[in-house]
Amino acid sequence: MAAKPKDDAATAEKPKSKMMLIVIIVAVVAVLGGAGAFFMLKGGGEGEEGDEHAAEASSKKGAKPEYMPLESVVVNLADQENTRFAQIGISLQLLDTATAEAVKVVMPTIRNGILLLVSRHTAEELMSSEGKEQLAQEILDLVREQANFPLNEGRKNPVQAVLFSSFIVQ
Secondary structure, rough: HHHHHHHHHHHHHHHHHHHHHHHHHHHHHHHHHHHHHHHHHHOOHHHEEEEEHHHHHHHHHOOOOOEEOOOOOEEOOOOOOOEEEEEEEEEEOOHHHHHHHHHOOOOOHHHHHHHHHHOOOHHHHOOHHHHHHHHHHHHHHHHHHHHHOOOOOOOOEEEEEEEEEEEEEE
16 A cells, blocks of 8 residues: 555646646747737837838838829920920839829929920920930929929939930921
8 A cells, every 4th residue: 555655646746747847838938929029019110210211221222213104295395487396205213102102292383394394495406315315304303393302412312313205206
């Protein structure tokens, strides 16, 4: 009968050790889960400030630019001897979607400015590649000014280029 108390002690130890193992496992899982939740919330809860940093980081990493096609413009040109006109398709190359939203807000002013700029040129001026490049630069300056993106010192301008998708002079 002396052996029986040893068995009772051994069987009593097994449930205690199993219980202790389960408690340790639950504690480890809880700690890991809490740490994971902390890092996820810390990384995702930065709000607008975090979005700005992410946008800057993506622009530095060579993010793809945003392209904004504009409606084609048809304009009478400044030729005195004949009635000439130009039909021009324009797209803007922008740094990101935030820049596109800022440009959309002032689009009627930009479109009006483009019409006035083109109408000051003659057909001869616009038919040369230099004339097209000069017009593209004038439009670029206009968009930057109207969208309130002047040349930034040492930083990339969010309005990057004016691209012609079609250019017809008659």
